[in-house]
Amino acid sequence: MKFTKATNYALHTMLMLVAASPVKPIGVQQLAETQGVSPTYLSKILTRLVKAGMIESVSGANGGYRLFRNKEDITFLDIIHAIEGTTSLFECNFVHGDECSIQAVMKEAEEKMELHLRNTKLMDLAPMQTKV
């Protein structure tokens, strides 16, 4: 199991948007070029962030993407959940008596990871690095 590349693209793009102007949008062309990925594909990924209410898209000439929520509110977990989904990483589909004790442990472990991702905001990195 691995995080998908889409998550990597999403995180890097968000970091750029956080560092950029909150009013003037950045075109997907530019965002994609910096990361060496095709604009249409990146657009498809970013649309998920739009639907999650994190960013906003502006059509037409000089359009692009810009933040929608406050910088301060956007956590790593938000972005990851928007891309990877929110279902548990581990699911036991056996029919035990009731709860699967193994799954319980796995869930606890996952929550430790999520806690860290929820407590870390993009802002925490933004100042030191303005590009990519």
Place this chain on the structure above:
Amino acid sequence: MKFTKATNYALHTMLMLVAASPVKPIGVQQLAETQGVSPTYLSKILTRLVKAGMIESVSGANGGYRLFRNKEDITFLDIIHAIEGTTSLFECNFVHGDECSIQAVMKEAEEKMELHLRNTKLMDLAPMQTKV
């Protein structure tokens, strides 16, 4: 991203082996039947645990699998690493200046999860549940 089913099979099998006799091996036939998976496939998974030095296989009539290490030493993380591999869940392959700050955060998060999995031993569950 999801943990594979193989990890689920491995964890459940290990729980059975921990609860079973440390001398008399259990056949893969029986282990597989309990979990509703084919014996040859489970065997393939268990072979990875053998190579990781956690369990031992015994060929021939009345053969099967049994623990090799001490019950007390076997953590969730050991089993998961044996099946899923030990590489990071997140890898940024862009060429930044030096270290990717996003990757750094992701790595920390992963370590939180691993810490919990390393601190939880199969033994912790074994007493309350002897089957599956």
Place this chain on the structure above:
DNA sequence: GATATTGTAGATACAATAAGTCTGTAATTG
């Protein structure tokens, strides 16, 4: 030692997911 029993390795098949492309459409600006 022959035979039945059990795990092992390798080839192969199938399915699901990830990763990316292409094309046409809709919205906006100038």
Place this chain on the structure above:
DNA sequence: CAATTACAGACTTATTGTATCTACAATATC
């Protein structure tokens, strides 16, 4: 209106996960 930009959906390709099958090697028991 023309140029620019994002969006949606169908489609393709590559990779990984999930098995199955078969021949082989090791061991126990008679």
